[in-house]
Amino acid sequence: MESVESRRIVTDEEKLEAKNFNIFDLPDVPKGLPPHLELERTRVVCKVDAPTHTTETIYSGAYAFMGVDNSVNLENFSENFKVDVISLTETDMVFDMIGIPAGIANAFRRILLAELPSMAIEKVFVVNNTSIVQDEVLAHRLGLVPIAADPRLFEYLSENDQPNEMNTIVFKLHVKCPKGDSRRKVLTSELKWLPNGSELLKESAGGSTKQKTYTSFSRSQDSFPEFADNPITPSFQDILLAKLGPGQEIELEAHAVKGIGKTHAKWSPVATAWYRMLPEVILLKEFKGKHAEELVKVCPKKVFDIEDMGQGRKRATVARPRDCSLCRECLREGGEEVVPKKGGEEVVPKKGGEEVVPKKGGEEKAEVKSKGKREWVDQVALRRVRNHYIFTIESTGSQPPDVLFTEAVKVLEDKCERVISELS
Amino acid sequence: MEHGSITNNSHATFTLTEEDHTLANAVRFVLNQDPRVTVGAYTIPHPSHEKVNIRVQTTGDPASEVFKDACQELMQINRHVRSVFDKAVTAYKAEEERKAKEAEEELKRQRELFGSMDIESN
Numbered sequence A: 001m002e003s004v005e006s007r008r009i010v011t012d013e014e015k016l017e018a019k020n021f022n023i024f025d026l027p028d029v030p031k032g033l034p035p036h037l038e039l040e041r042t043r044v045v046c047k048v049d050a051p052t053h054t055t056e057t058i059y060s061g062a063y064a065f066m067g068v069d070n071s072v073n074l075e076n077f078s079e080n081f082k083v084d085v086i087s088l089t090e091t092d093m094v095f096d097m098i099g100i101p102a103g104i105a106n107a108f109r110r111i112l113l114a115e116l117p118s119m120a121i122e123k124v125f126v127v128n129n130t131s132i133v134q135d136e137v138l139a140h141r142l143g144l145v146p147i148a149a150d151p152r153l154f155e156y157l158s159e160n161d162q163p164n165e166m167n168t169i170v171f172k173l174h175v176k177c178p179k180g181d182s183r184r185k186v187l188t189s190e191l192k193w194l195p196n197g198s199e200l201l202k203e204s205a206g207g208s209t210k211q212k213t214y215t216s217f218s219r220s221q222d223s224f225p226e227f228a229d230n231p232i233t234p235s236f237q238d239i240l241l242a243k244l245g246p247g248q249e250i251e252l253e254a255h256a257v258k259g260i261g262k263t264h265a266k267w268s269p270v271a272t273a274w275y276r277m278l279p280e281v282i283l284l285k286e287f288k289g290k291h292a293e294e295l296v297k298v299c300p301k302k303v304f305d306i307e308d309m310g311q312g313r314k315r316a317t318v319a320r321p322r323d324c325s326l327c328r329e330c331l332r333e334g335g336e337e338v339v340p341k342k343g344g345e346e347v348v349p350k351k352g353g354e355e356v357v358p359k360k361g362g363e364e365k366a367e368v369k370s371k372g373k374r375e376w377v378d379q380v381a382l383r384r385v386r387n388h389y390i391f392t393i394e395s396t397g398s399q400p401p402d403v404l405f406t407e408a409v410k411v412l413e414d415k416c417e418r419v420i421s422e423l424s
Numbered sequence B: 001m002e003h004g005s006i007t008n009n010s011h012a013t014f015t016l017t018e019e020d021h022t023l024a025n026a027v028r029f030v031l032n033q034d035p036r037v038t039v040g041a042y043t044i045p046h047p048s049h050e051k052v053n054i055r056v057q058t059t060g061d062p063a064s065e066v067f068k069d070a071c072q073e074l075m076q077i078n079r080h081v082r083s084v085f086d087k088a089v090t091a092y093k094a095e096e097e098r099k100a101k102e103a104e105e106e107l108k109r110q111r112e113l114f115g116s117m118d119i120e121s122n
Ligand code: SF4
Pocket: A281, A298, A299, A300, A301, A302, A303, A323, A324, A325, A326, A327, A328, A329, A330, A331, A382
């Protein structure tokens, strides 16, 4: 007798299901990466001797064998990307950039340092300099003075260009220390802006034509709406340029032009721009009582706090992980304790905790207590969160730091655009 | 400039002049995020030449297309970064302004409160 039940009819639907079968769709197969790989992917782990997993895994298919997609496309990037402004003043800015890959964050930093334009003194015409600062040294010092003028309003001065009101800012410096006076300082506040261009006459080649100056301004920079009622000055008024003794004098004209930091650091619009990854400090076990107090004491950045649990019981908490400088003191095995000598001199114990070398000469032997190995060294985990950057920008004052960052992003955009247009 | 073979357009090296790690490393990242890419890497042949070579090998698509897409993607990422950043800065500035105003009002309130008492002279 033929059993009907035993014959299995395979429908199209079932076939399709079999084809699309994916083991990761089964309910009891764990989703995502196992914890140790997820840790490697998202954190830099700082061990006592060196950090591990420092490079990002950028290949999109790196975890494909586990059914995890490692790719970043615009969609999931937009979803995860976040900016938090921590502080912002006229010259300094700190912000958190979350969800950005290292390569792109670094591109912003590099552009801020080397590829954003600013104005800086490039040519100095020295009429008279009897000070002890040599002409070339003075010129160099002048070049490094940051100038508070928006470079976006100016053009680059190329080799064959005439210096004009669109590409040159002229400053005059004429200071004198009269005989009989005491020595005086020359500060940047004495640099006078000449909105009409150079006042120095070019030596004409004997012709009777109108005398020319070193610039050819067709109109005064005063007439620019941006400079009408805030004259161009150096960003800071109190930078020392030179010192003059009695009877000494400096007379010169300085011409500032637009440039980028790649050419010379004086054109870099930032004093510095850097980022660090967000520190993460984890206590792998509960720190109680004596251990908690030890832990709090050992951290120079005061990352840990003690929490009172009532009935005199105390527990350590990670209160300020952001302040962690990664000095790794909390991972050190410990050992010696420096006990000041009776004379108040500091004593540096050698490793091993026995021998003692006094810093300054002294006869008395200092006391060194050997504390032995700390019991909790491997109970603290120091990590850095990848893709979470704490970005700091220090502007020299020509533009506010938020404008600088926006400009830096634009520069990277322009670079992409150039490549695209060259490829098509 | 593109160096590739005539028969196989899925492998190519692109030479960009006047560029350095700034662009190359960012593009390398975006390239590697594209599932069509098998190899995406760059090198600077000599530090005193302003030149960078970007190598792209794909699973079959034309390398130049994939490279162009990567640049396009990077550009869009930048646009997004810029808009998010601008929003965050505007929000921060507004918040600061609000706080400053609040503090001012608080000061005013206290002045009014203690106005009758001559606190200045103390
Ligand atoms: S690494 Fe240094 S700063 Fe950071 S938590 Fe440990 S002891 Fe404190």
